[in-house]
Amino acid sequence: MEVISAHTIAPHLVNPLFTKEVMEMRGGEKILDCIQCGVCSGSCPARFAMDYTPMQIIRMVQLGLKETALASSTIWICASCYACTTRCPRDINITVLMSSLKNLALREGISTKIETKPKFHRSFAEVVRKYGRIHEPELITKLMKKTDPEALFHNAALGLRLWRKGKIRLLPSKIKQRNHLLAIFEKASKEEI
Amino acid sequence: MSEEPLIGVYICHCGGNISDTVNVEMVKEAASLFRGVKVAQTYEYLCSNPGQDMIKKGIREHRLNRVVVASCSPRMHLDTFRQAVKSAGLNPYLLDMVNIREHCSWVHDEKESATAKAIALIRGAVERARYLEPLEPKSIPVEKKILVIGGGVAGIYASIELADKGYQVYLIEKRPSIGGHMAQLSKTFPTFDCSACILTPKMVYASQNPNIKIVTNAEPLNIRGSPGNYKVTVKIRPRFVDEDKCTACSECTKCCPVKKPSEFEENLIEEKAIYIPFQQAVPNAYVIDKDYCLYFTKGVCRLCERFCKGKAIIFDQKEENMELNVGAIIVCTGYEQLNLKKFGQYSFGLHPDIVSNLQFERLMLQSVHRPSNGKTPRKVAFILCVGSRSNSSNGMEYCCKIGCMNAIKQALLLEKAVPDAEPWIFYTDIRAHGKGYEEFYASARNHGVKFVRGRAAEVMPNGDEVLVKAEDTLFGMQIEEAFDLVVLSPALIPNQGTLELAEMLGIDLGSDGFFLERHHKLRGVETKREGIFIAGCAQGPKDVRETTMESMATASKVATFIGKGEISVSPEVAYVTSEKCNACGICIDYCPTKAIEEAQNEVAINSISCIGCGICVPICPREAIDLNHCTDSQLIAQIRGVCEGETTSPKIIAFLERTTAYGSADLGGQNRRSYPANIRIIGVPTTGRLGIKHLLHAFAAGADGIIFIEGDDSAFSEEQLRNHVIELKKRLHTFNIESLRLVSTTTTLPQYEKMLDLFETFTERISRIGSLPKERRDEIRGKLGGL
Numbered sequence: 007m008e009v010i011s012a013h014t015i016a017p018h019l020v021n022p023l024f025t026k027e028v029m030e031m032r033g034g035e036k037i038l039d040c041i042q043c044g045v046c047s048g049s050c051p052a053r054f055a056m057d058y059t060p061m062q063i064i065r066m067v068q069l070g071l072k073e074t075a076l077a078s079s080t081i082w083i084c085a086s087c088y089a090c091t092t093r094c095p096r097d098i099n100i101t102v103l104m105s106s107l108k109n110l111a112l113r114e115g116i117s118t119k120i121e122t123k124p125k126f127h128r129s130f131a132e133v134v135r136k137y138g139r140i141h142e143p144e145l146i147t148k149l150m151k152k153t154d155p156e157a158l159f160h161n162a163a164l165g166l167r168l169w170r171k172g173k174i175r176l177l178p179s180k181i182k183q184r185n186h187l188l189a190i191f192e193k194a195s196k197e198e199i
Numbered sequence: 200m201s202e203e204p205l206i207g208v209y210i211c212h213c214g215g216n217i218s219d220t221v222n223v224e225m226v227k228e229a230a231s232l233f234r235g236v237k238v239a240q241t242y243e244y245l246c247s248n249p250g251q252d253m254i255k256k257g258i259r260e261h262r263l264n265r266v267v268v269a270s271c272s273p274r275m276h277l278d279t280f281r282q283a284v285k286s287a288g289l290n291p292y293l294l295d296m297v298n299i300r301e302h303c304s305w306v307h308d309e310k311e312s313a314t315a316k317a318i319a320l321i322r323g324a325v326e327r328a329r330y331l332e333p334l335e336p337k338s339i340p341v342e343k344k345i346l347v348i349g350g351g352v353a354g355i356y357a358s359i360e361l362a363d364k365g366y367q368v369y370l371i372e373k374r375p376s377i378g379g380h381m382a383q384l385s386k387t388f389p390t391f392d393c394s395a396c397i398l399t400p401k402m403v404y405a406s407q408n409p410n411i412k413i414v415t416n417a418e419p420l421n422i423r424g425s426p427g428n429y430k431v432t433v434k435i436r437p438r439f440v441d442e443d444k445c446t447a448c449s450e451c452t453k454c455c456p457v458k459k460p461s462e463f464e465e466n467l468i469e470e471k472a473i474y475i476p477f478q479q480a481v482p483n484a485y486v487i488d489k490d491y492c493l494y495f496t497k498g499v500c501r502l503c504e505r506f507c508k509g510k511a512i513i514f515d516q517k518e519e520n521m522e523l524n525v526g527a528i529i530v531c532t533g534y535e536q537l538n539l540k541k542f543g544q545y546s547f548g549l550h551p552d553i554v555s556n557l558q559f560e561r562l563m564l565q566s567v568h569r570p571s572n573g574k575t576p577r578k579v580a581f582i583l584c585v586g587s588r589s590n591s592s593n594g595m596e597y598c599c600k601i602g603c604m605n606a607i608k609q610a611l612l613l614e615k616a617v618p619d620a621e622p623w624i625f626y627t628d629i630r631a632h633g634k635g636y637e638e639f640y641a642s643a644r645n646h647g648v649k650f651v652r653g654r655a656a657e658v659m660p661n662g663d664e665v666l667v668k669a670e671d672t673l674f675g676m677q678i679e680e681a682f683d684l685v686v687l688s689p690a691l692i693p694n695q696g697t698l699e700l701a702e703m704l705g706i707d708l709g710s711d712g713f714f715l716e717r718h719h720k721l722r723g724v725e726t727k728r729e730g731i732f733i734a735g736c737a738q739g740p741k742d743v744r745e746t747t748m749e750s751m752a753t754a755s756k757v758a759t760f761i762g763k764g765e766i767s768v769s770p771e772v773a774y775v776t777s778e779k780c781n782a783c784g785i786c787i788d789y790c791p792t793k794a795i796e797e798a799q800n801e802v803a804i805n806s807i808s809c810i811g812c813g814i815c816v817p818i819c820p821r822e823a824i825d826l827n828h829c830t831d832s833q834l835i836a837q838i839r840g841v842c843e844g845e846t847t848s849p850k851i852i853a854f855l856e857r858t859t860a861y862g863s864a865d866l867g868g869q870n871r872r873s874y875p876a877n878i879r880i881i882g883v884p885t886t887g888r889l890g891i892k893h894l895l896h897a898f899a900a901g902a903d904g905i906i907f908i909e910g911d912d913s914a915f916s917e918e919q920l921r922n923h924v925i926e927l928k929k930r931l932h933t934f935n936i937e938s939l940r941l942v943s944t945t946t947t948l949p950q951y952e953k954m955l956d957l958f959e960t961f962t963e964r965i966s967r968i969g970s971l972p973k974e975r976r977d978e979i980r981g982k983l984g985g986l
Contacts, residue, residue: 039590043627048656048670049544053677061672093544093656095589 015069024072031110033103039096040064046090046100056080057119060090060100063107076111080104082123125152135191138181142174204235204329207263208321209254211245211270213300220304222314226269229318233325237261246276254280255287264289265328269297269321272865273882290333292770292828297324301868302880312847312876319841319879326840330833334770339807341427341761342526343367348419348700349531351379352398352743353735353750355405357529360754362410366761369523370405371417371433374462376480377402379533383463385563387743388608389639394743399479406481415482418696420520422528422703425794425807426730427766431523437516438486440473444511445484447475451503451512452485459491465558467570473503484511526761527730528704529753530714532697534736537586537690541593545585545687550660552684556581556602559609559686567616569684571663576683578621579613580667581606582655586690588627595690597711600740602688603630607640609686610648623649623680625669633744651678658685691740704731705793713739724753728792728808729766732757771828771884772809773816777801779823786815786824791914812914813883817890829884835896837881842900847877849903849965853958854889857882859910859948867951874958878906886943887915887923891930892983898936899979904965907943908954917945934979939968 028034040061047059057079058066066075075081084104091101112124129148133141143165150158168174181187208230212218223241231239238261242250245268257263266289268280273296281291299317307313345361347354350372358368370377382402384394405411416436424430455471463476472491475484493500494514504512539547539555547553551570554562562568569576583602586594603626610622624643629650631637644650657668664681671678693712701708706726707715714733717725724732734753735746760766773794780801787795787802794808795815804815804824813826825831842850855861861882867874883889886907894905909920920943928938942961946954 036590041588041627042672043584043588044653044670044672045656046670047672047675048653048668048677050677053670059670059675061670062675089656095584095586095591095594095654097590097592 015071019073020070021072022070024070024075025067027110028067028103028106031103031106033099033101033106034067036096036098037064037067037103040068040098041096043095045093045095049089049093051087051089052083052085055083060084060104064098064100064103073116076107076114076116077118079118079120079123081107081111082118082120122149122153125149128152131191135188137178138184138187139179141178143176144178202264204265205237205261205263206233206235206265206267206325206328207254207257207261208233208236208239208267208269208325209245209250209257210239210241210299210321211250211268212241212243213270213304214244217270217300217304220307220310220313221299221317222310225314226299226317226321230269230321230325233322235265235329236325237263245270246279251279251283254283258284258287258289264293265331266294267297267321267324267328268294269299269317269324271300272298272302272861272868274862274865290335292334293328293331295324295328295331297321298865298880301865303876305868305871306873307876308873309876315847316876316879319844319847322844323837323839323841323879323881327833327837330830330836331828332830334827336770337768337806338765339427339768340765341763342429342524343761343764344369344523344525345527345529345757345761346371346419346429346431346523346525347529347531349379349533349735349737350374350377350413350415351531351533351735352381352401353533353737353746354379354529354531355398355401356747356750357531357734357754357757358411359401359405359408360751361757362405362408364754364758366410366758368411369414369433369525370411371414371419373416373418374476375415375438375484375486376476376482377405377413377415378477378479378481380557381743382477382479383465383557383560385560386608386612388604389633389635391608391612395479399481402479402481413482414521416486417521419700419703423796424524425805426728427526427761427807429525429528429730431525431528433521433523435519435521437489437513437518438484439489439492439513439516440485440487441509441511441513442482442484444509446509446511447483447485448508449475449485450506450508454502454506456500456502457491457493459488464561464565465555467554467558467561468565487512527732527757529732529734529757530700530704530706530726530737531733531735531750532694532700532714532737534691534740535694537595537692539585539687539689542585544656545582545658545685546660546665547687550665552576552665552682553658553660554684554686556605556609556686556688559684563609563612563616567613574683575617576613577617577619578680578682579610579623579684579686580655580658580665580680580682581610581622581624581686581688582658582667583625583688584627584654584690585687587688589690595692595711597690597740598630599688599691600630601691601742604633604636604639604742606686606688607643607648611643611646614646614648621649623651623667623682625651625653625655625667627652627654633742653678658687691736693737697737704728706731709739711739713737724749724756730760732760766807768807769811770806771811771826772806773804773811773813773824773826774806775802775804776823776825779821780819781821781823783820785820786818789814789818810914812885813888814885814915814919816888817892826884826888829888831892834883834888834893838893838897838902839900841879841881842897842902844901848970849877849962850901850970851875851878851904851906851958851962851965852897852902853878853880853906853908854883854886855880855908856885856910856913856915859912860908860946860954863908863910863946863948863951863954866948867955870951872951872955874955875962877962878958885909885913885915886920891927894927894931894941895934895979895983898940898971899976899983901976903968903970904940904942904961906957906961907941908957909943909945911945911947913945920945934982935975936971936979937968939964940971 047061227239285291344367347370358370420432420434452471457472458469460466461470489495587599631640653670653672655669659666709715734750794805924943
């Protein structure tokens with residue numbers, strides 16, 4: 007919000023290398039083709055929860071506003087529905103671009119205004135890596151330990167009710183041949199998808 | 200060669216421009232010793248009158264039958280010296296020029312090497328001159344008739360313009376009436392002229408003009424012949440109604456029991472199977488749609504035949520072919536709209552109140568209503584750029600050019616017709632680039648038209664109304680509004696059949712799929728092929744004003760082409776030696792101008808269509824084709840002359856396409872940009888003229904490296920050049936010559952820096968590889984005997 011409230015683009019926020027950096031990432035190849043028509047923002051079902059519109063994020067990349075783009079909530083709120091990507095007249099893969107920006111934000115250690123989002127992604131990946139499928143109680147425990155340990159107690163009763171109705175299991179189940187999955191994780195971590 | 204060559208060599212000082220760097224006296228001494236040279240002289244300014252007189256005097260006194268002028272670029276003074284030798288009674292094609300200024304004295308600083316290079320270049324020209332033959336330009340009478348393909352506003356205007364100048368015009372139209380898209384429009388922007396009121400008088404004028412023959416339901420089937428004399432077969436589909444007898448009384452249509460959607464009304468309403476496209480149709484006659492008529496589908500009915508008082512119905516009318524001889528052809532095939540169903544997010548076809556802008560034109564003429572319930576629409580959304588300015592697979596890269604102004608016009612017309620109307624225009628950028636257009640845009644804002652800057656994201660049917668979802672990008676908020684009617688502005692695309700027609704005519708399409716003009720700026724209404732012209736949206740989207748102006752420009756160009764009554768054709772064209780040709784036809788596909796046709800047991804090259812590019816010559820497996828004024832013997836003699844003799848190392852021959860690439864090297868000279876003197880330039884029509892034989896002769900005679908440079912606008916395309924060079928490199932390999940010794944590139948005229956950089960880097964490369972060893976040259980020479 008710093009950019010907008012100041013009414014001018016502060017020079018210290020501009021990083022000219024950022025545009026090039028993004029152009030080399032998946033989804034960023036055609037970023038200079040954007041004509042700011044607004045189809046992406048108009049199509050976005052999660053637009054209401056974002057601080058900037060997807061179109062504005064692309065503009066920030068064009069202008070080199072690295073910190074602002076990577077600290078935005080937009081890249082984390084993107085639900086990967088692909089509505090923008092299928093409609094973009096300039097053939098920009100906006101959805102994949104949002105993922106690439108998420109990766110970059112993590113790598114650069116830039117914190118976002120919604121801190122739980124990256125933590126959730128991490129915890130989710132850890133649980134899947136461990137069992138090959140999701141195990142809700144462990145996911146919730148991990149996430150709350152990282153964010154708000156006290157909330158564990160508040161939610162204990164809810165967990166019990168869910169268990170009674172058979173919605174969650176107490177013990178995790180594992181997939182067979184987890185080594186195949188680990189290979190996928192291995193490859194993914196190298197390619198930074 | 201019957202007569203013994205007596206060659207005169209004339210060397211110009213150019214007032215020091217040449218003689219300061221090149222020792223012209225030394226050059227004269229060397230030249231006078233060349234085979235066949237009778238006289239060698241130098242002069243201060245050869246292009247001056249006394250200089251030309253010196254050449255003329257030489258021709259008379261020494262009975263010279265060949266002349267070599269070593270001076271500036273032939274691009275500068277070839278015509279001057281051709282005129283000079285002609286006035287002395289020598290055929291102008293017995294002259295050859297050597298460029299020792301732009302390609303020598305201006306680009307080299309060292310006297311010794313520049314002089315050696317000048318001598319080598321002149322030796323090449325003298326050798327070539329021995330093989331020069333007298334040639335005469337041909338003059339061909341032109342058929343003073345014109346075929347106009349397409350009867351929209353472009354075709355009508357071009358036809359009228361030419362008919363008024365006195366030429367006979369055939370105007371053919373594939374639909375049953377002329378008029379095109381303009382006949383469908385309500386008003387035109389920005390003046391609100393009634394479209395029908397300004398077009399239909401012109402349609403009637405065309406139909407009554409004795410110089411115009413309008414043929415409807417007709418398409419070209421094939422086109423043969425050459426510029427000035429095209430032979431066209433036109434296919435005429437039956438109308439099943441006698442145009443002359445039909446009085447358009449409408450009795451037939453009243454009794455016809457079958458209904459079908461009206462094409463002219465953009466499928467919004469229905470008409471009968473026997474119909475007239477619109478009230479003011481020209482010709483004003485009914486037509487039967489064979490796909491719907493009961494007689495053609497089920498073999499019964501024929502009610503119209505019974506009711507027609509004029510006995511105009513002809514059920515057994517057959518398809519006919521019409522043969523035309525014309526001097527020129529104008530392509531006015533116009534545009535069509537991109538299929539809106541390709542854009543699922545806009546729900547076209549899912550709700551009757553989502554229409555195209557052309558449909559909205561018809562809705563306004565039928566008195567504005569909603570197709571769903573016939574009620575008057577109050578709130579209307581106009582959505583621009585549907586499929587335009589798009590890089591994705593379902594869209595077009597270019598701007599439709601008429602969408603913005605048309606939407607503004609329609610919004611203002613709506614406000615006039617419906618007092619409480621609320622038009623919204625969803626735009627990407629408003630493009631108001633014509634005279635009065637910006638003012639038109641401003642007036643729409645003043646009239647309260649709502650402009651939303653954002654391309655609409657989604658259009659959704661919602662019961663009785665239609666929802667439009669978009670981002671207001673100026674405000675940064677999403678908008679979701681309900682409308683009575685949604686009007687989409689689709690991209691404009693070339694009319695169906697454009698590709699087939701381009702192939703039939705032998706002309707090019709641009710990357711946008713529209714017909715390509717000869718030159719974007721300077722030759723905007725001509726095409727690659729002489730005598731074939733374009734006008735209107737066939738060349739790219741335009742509005743009515745631009746179209747009519749372009750049509751008149753095209754008519755003017757056609758009149759210039761045809762008006763002289765004859766066209767002079769350069770004799771520098773390819774020809775076939777019948778005894779050698781076995782009609783394999785390989786050359787036919789390579790010809791860029793469709794000049795080669797199959798004849799009895801051989802191929803025939805049309806000397807009018809041929810542009811003398813020479814691409815067909817090395818392609819022929821039996822060496823049956825040769826090119827006048829750049830024959831194999833002339834070219835090889837020149838190559839050998841330039842390569843043999845002095846000991847410059849490494850010796851590099853640069854073959855330059857003689858218009859753009861050669862001119863680019865001239866520019867380098869004019870800017871005194873120096874490069875190594877071991878580069879020897881030989882101009883060729885295109886680098887496609889050169890085959891393996893020429894390269895081997897060069898290597899055998901002393902060359903160490905070869906460069907091909909093609910002009911970017913040449914008949915020999917970049918891709919062809921690439922493939923040609925790959926093939927040549929493979930062949931060189933079989934002769935034990937490193938493929939690195941051949942390099943190629945393309946250039947534009949001003950890009951000489953790039954070319955000269957290549958000269959330098961290539962010289963370095965060849966120096967590194969080293970000269971071709973003498974044994975290898977001897978080996979090639981031995982093999983060349985057998986080639």
